[in-house]
Amino acid sequence: DSLGNDTGDKFTYKKTIIPVAAAYRRGNLGLGLAVKSYSEEIDGDKVATTVFDAGAIYRLNAWRFGLSAQNFGGTLYDYAVVKIQRLGAAYEGGRYLFAAEIKKEGEAGTSLSAGGAFSLSDGVKLRAGWRMKEEFGGLTFGLGLERGALSFDYAFLSYGDFGSTHKAG
Secondary structure, three states, X not given: OOOOOOOOOOOOEEEEEEEEXXXXXXXXXXXXXXXXXXXXXXXXXXXEEEXXXXXXXXXXXXXXXXXXXXXXXXXXXXEEOOOEEEEEEEEEEOOEEEEEEEEEEOOOOEEEEEEEEEEEEOOEEEEEEEXXXXXXXXXXXXXXXXXXXXXXXXXXXEOHHHOEEEEEO
């Protein structure tokens, strides 16, 4: 309740995003487009919509520069899905990768994130980073596995008072 007393009521939230994506590469330029089925469920009330993403990456020797626009189109619970714009750069040298990103997320303002990855072998990468965001910033870490055309990624993200999130793809 408003005084912080436990009412015994439970609150559930679930979000599912299923993307279908295509990419095209010509020389040092890569372009991508995704169509996503996006659904949310809050205490048994489920809604769904379709949103679109687009992005580009340009390689210049050991550097990569990218930009993307996410979640365009679509509404949930009579509100537009939060649009996200990103601008980033990365440097890859041998077994190391360092990256930084500026992110604009809806009306929430702009945040900065930075991190790195270390390749233990051709198919195993360890990742760590820090999201510099007032309410939901903090430590992130992950693991990436690749074998041929298949890949698996796991990430842990801290969300302050809201706890943590595990992501897999």
